[in-house]
Amino acid sequence: KNEVEQSPQNLTAQEGEFITINCSYSVGISALHWLQQHPGGGIVSLFMLSSGKKKHGRLIATINIQEKHSSLHITASHPRDSAVYICAVSPNMDSNYQLIWGAGTKLIIKP
Amino acid sequence: DVKVTQSSRYLVKRTGEKVFLECVQDMDHENMFWYRQDPGLGLRLIYFSYDVKMKEKGDIPEGYSVSREKKERFSLILESASTNQTSMYLCASSLMKGKRNTIYFGEGSWLTVV
Numbered sequence: 001k002n003e004v005e006q007s008p009q010n011l012t013a014q015e016g017e018f019i020t021i022n023c024s025y026s027v028g029i030s031a032l033h034w035l036q037q038h039p040g041g042g043i044v045s046l047f048m049l050s051s052g053k054k055k056h057g058r059l060i061a062t063i064n065i066q067e068k069h070s071s072l073h074i075t076a077s078h079p080r081d082s083a084v085y086i087c088a089v090s091p092n093m094d095s096n097y098q099l100i101w102g103a104g105t106k107l108i109i110k111p
Numbered sequence: 112d113v114k115v116t117q118s119s120r121y122l123v124k125r126t127g128e129k130v131f132l133e134c135v136q137d138m139d140h141e142n143m144f145w146y147r148q149d150p151g152l153g154l155r156l157i158y159f160s161y162d163v164k165m166k167e168k169g170d171i172p173e174g175y176s177v178s179r180e181k182k183e184r185f186s187l188i189l190e191s192a193s194t195n196q197t198s199m200y201l202c203a204s205s206l207m208k209g210k211r212n213t214i215y216f217g218e219g220s221w222l223t224v225v
Contacts, residue, residue: 033213033214035214035216040218040219041199041201041218041219041221042216042217042218042219043201043203043216043219044216045213045214045215045216048212048213086153086154088154088214098156098159098169099214101153101154102153103151103153104153
């Protein structure tokens with residue numbers, strides 16, 4: 001079993017829909033990261049959180065440390081949100097420079 | 112704006128060639144990483160470095176080596192390229208270990224070995 005599991009693997013939705021992507025992990029962590037990868041390769045960090053909730057524009061990330069679960073929400077989705085969304089965790093250890101990566105969720109927003 | 116720059120976006124190399132992938136960051140970060148990304152396998156760590164001249168193996172170091180002579184530059188070397196090293200390679204950097212830090216990625220280098 002992977003230590004970081006994302007669901008769904010693939011998601012197709014219509015423009016304007018509310019999107020939720022989930023991430024569950026099985027290790028103790030110091031932080032959880034959400035990243036976005038557009039076709040063509042580059043990866044951009046969206047959020048890093050260790051508790052509660054963060055919001056940036058139409059993106060909201062939440063984390064429940066007790067349940068070892070995080071969600072990424074996109075409100076009023078738009079075709080430009082189409083990308084792969086990746087969850088990664090920084091495990092609790094002396095040096096947290098190694099991240100454990102989820103497999104990613106491929107999101108397609110249709111106009 | 113923070114920046115991680117990878118020297119080549121697309122490369123085609125022949126089997127057996129020595130390949131250099133260069134990465135430069137302008138954020139004075141201590142940590143630098145090389146990942147490869149393959150369909151269905153996600154990101155896999157090849158090597159990382161937490162200081163100049165320091166390196167540690169990641170999950171899949173076989174067939175690769177790295178060099179970090181200056182803080183801002185981290186090079187990935189394929190000593191003798193093979194077709195199973197055809198992949199996308201991503202360089203990343205972050206602040207020093209022991210802290211919760213955002214990781215910054217380059218745009219990726221698509222390597223095809225023929």
